[in-house]
Amino acid sequence: MQKSVDENNINPGEQLREFIKKLFPADVKNDSFILRIDYLLQADGELRDLVYNSTINYVLRRLIVTADYFKRKCEKENKGNEKFRTDLRAFLKDDMRFPEKHIGRIIVLISECLDKRNADVADSTKHKIRKRARNNNKACYICGGELEFDIGDSYNSVQVEHKWPKAMGGSSDNFNLEVACPKCNCKKSDHIDASDFHYEKICLVSDENDQHFSTEMNREYELALWAKREFKCSICEKSAADAGKLKFGRKNPNDSWHFLNIEIYCEKHHEIRG
Numbered sequence: 001m002q003k004s005v006d007e008n009n010i011n012p013g014e015q016l017r018e019f020i021k022k023l024f025p026a027d028v029k030n031d032s033f034i035l036r037i038d039y040l041l042q043a044d045g046e047l048r049d050l051v052y053n054s055t056i057n058y059v060l061r062r063l064i065v066t067a068d069y070f071k072r073k074c075e076k077e078n079k080g081n082e083k084f085r086t087d088l089r090a091f092l093k094d095d096m097r098f099p100e101k102h103i104g105r106i107i108v109l110i111s112e113c114l115d116k117r118n119a120d121v122a123d124s125t126k127h128k129i130r131k132r133a134r135n136n137n138k139a140c141y142i143c144g145g146e147l148e149f150d151i152g153d154s155y156n157s158v159q160v161e162h163k164w165p166k167a168m169g170g171s172s173d174n175f176n177l178e179v180a181c182p183k184c185n186c187k188k189s190d191h192i193d194a195s196d197f198h199y200e201k202i203c204l205v206s207d208e209n210d211q212h213f214s215t216e217m218n219r220e221y222e223l224a225l226w227a228k229r230e231f232k233c234s235i236c237e238k239s240a241a242d243a244g245k246l247k248f249g250r251k252n253p254n255d256s257w258h259f260l261n262i263e264i265y266c267e268k269h270h271e272i273r274g
């Protein structure tokens, strides 16, 4: 029997992304326009990685969402799972150009992603996660903001968030759940990592102490920046959930506030850097 892909606490969406990466590895030796731009901007490979990851994420999204579309269509026409698999197989072979030998594995992984996409977090699990976070005095795992555990199930209460997005084949089990504030929860939606945000738009005109800085640096930009260091201080690697609010600083103080020049620090390391 086929083993369930998430038995090692790895989300099916993550497994599918790894599979796509293996089919299309980043070719760091070949000269390409992106490597030349990366060199020009002294990005140390960071720009190349962003473009690569966002392209892989795009392929992943196309696969999962298209399969969901086929599945809904089959359900609407009262056709079974067999028809769905046949349609999906034909699509991957004829309308995309996946090699035939990989299609079986891709269909297994996509099907697992669709199961996760349609599953909800059990109320008992939500309750347990909130309780655990409260007992351990955790902050929002994304921004490090303080959480209001006491206001029940209202809009402002603590949200139980999928670290790997449910829509992209993320599990609704413990290992993939974390507490977040409502502001972060609603902006993160189905973003997988920093490369899924419009990082190329993040170029600010204002400086840190300017009056418009906080307006220009909106929550979506902040989220993208925190995501690039996986919600941790870039020096001590303490997570926002434990360190509290993560702050921003510039790598090159002569340069403006843009995505590649902004670094993420906990309170302590932000102060040390001055």
Ligand SMILES: [Zn+2]
Binding pocket: 140, 141, 142, 143, 144, 145, 180, 181, 182, 183, 184, 185
């Ligand atoms: Zn937050």
Ligand SMILES: [Zn+2]
Binding pocket: 233, 234, 235, 236, 237, 238, 265, 266, 267, 268, 269
């Ligand atoms: Zn730190």
